[in-house]
Amino acid sequence: MLLCAFIPLVSFALAVVLPRAEGAIDLPDTYLVKFKEGVEEAVREKHTEWVKSLERLNDDGTVARGLRFEFGLAFQGYSAVLDKEDLKVVRNSPEIAEIKGVGTSAPALTYLTEEKAVRFTDENVDPDIIQLTALDNVTDSKASQILTEKNKGWNTVRLSKRDYKPNGFNNGPWIHDGYLGQGVDVFVLDSGVNLKQPGFAGSKVVDAKNFVRGTNISDNQGHGTMCAGVIAGRYAGLSPKATLHNVKIADDDDRAACDSTVAGIEYVVNAPGKNNMKVISMSQTGFTGRPDVSTAVAAAVKKGVHVVVCAGNYDVDACGVQPSNAPGAIVVGSTNPNNIFPTKQTDREGTNVGRCVTIFAPGSGVPTLSTKNLDPNYHYFAWGTSIAAPQVAALIANRLSKVGAQTPEEIRNWLVGTATKNQIGGNLRGSPNLIAFSGVGEEGAGVGTGRFTAANKVPGLKKSADDSDKVD
Ligand SMILES: *[C@@H]1O[C@H](CO)[C@@H](O)[C@H](O)[C@H]1NC(C)=O
């Protein structure tokens, strides 16, 4: 998902300084401030009231001075824009433990917009090889049957067939059981989601919260809609019955500020509903060298939320990158249709590796939705760990939908236990040889078929030559 290689920094202090991904920036005069542990609430409140009193807004609604966000999950604190005098006051406050600058994630989609790495069907692949089907009637069908659905993209085959043959896009069905995320809340923390995209018709996609001042909550960039499409899209989505919440943490250049991201994560933990039925899908990575995002992810997992993050596309050790180094996070790397993980020949296709990667999922040419082209005939094909992660979030949503609330540990054990093993070729460099698997059809249930009518096809896409819809 990231254009550039990252530049490791040498750490001088005892504290671990995480490397900075190129493209990530520091926000001017913006600080994350932590209270000392054990400081009385009244003292914190008084301090925070003072920060609030500094407020000055720019014309576009962004904060020129004063409070940005308050935090209370992994630590008590706030973020704020402070001038020199303000900063002096904060530094001299005995209740304050730590003050640091706020940086961002590295923007993801530069290559998409400038180099068109994600293209529509007709430009990029033979239109004969893909024909997406709508899930309208799956939504009506009873859960618990084993259903097959043709030609939803190679990724769905890879995720639901053990004996997947690495021979292109159209090599079998998507096998699922109809639960498809019903009753599960999936939170996409990204650049927003475009609810006007007709590919979400019939899905439960809602605007939840915008943590980026000066923008509207829609996706004006593309990355968030891309991630949401493969979860809740009517055609390309793997969990079309889930409720998908748009939590905007990245700006219209797809840069997520650390503080917006921590605020977004805290929002999910505090949102209504059982934490064990919530899934965060966050394809934002390369946060600059402060561990607060990883700390927030770990705290959310401790509170019972399932957190799925992308490994990053840099071809480096995921343990050196935020937030893929977060304890408890499910970290997703990327494989391609030939069952090897792509090396970074192109920016879009690399994957981070190593023991901090939990699992791999399809990350090359995965059908999903665009925020810009609202023509229902078209789907984007997306590349990178950014699109791999939401597919694993979707499998988790489907699992929760079927078995009910699970702890993050239970879900991790299931995901790793049911994964397809030892099919990835190439130099794994310490990564687990695991490809995500839906688990459907391996629990003694009878196998049936769910046919999809011609009416369900995406208009304008040619019919596939592959007529097989059986489970084999
Ligand atoms: C949201 O912001 C974008 C970018 O500034 C703008 O193009 C779009 O019209 C806005 N949408 C709404 C509904 O205000």
Ligand SMILES: CC(=O)N[C@H]1CO[C@H](CO)[C@@H](O)[C@@H]1O
């Ligand atoms: C889109 C589509 O094909 N929907 C069908 C779902 O099933 C009902 C009843 O079986 C049909 O009437 C719809 O046309």
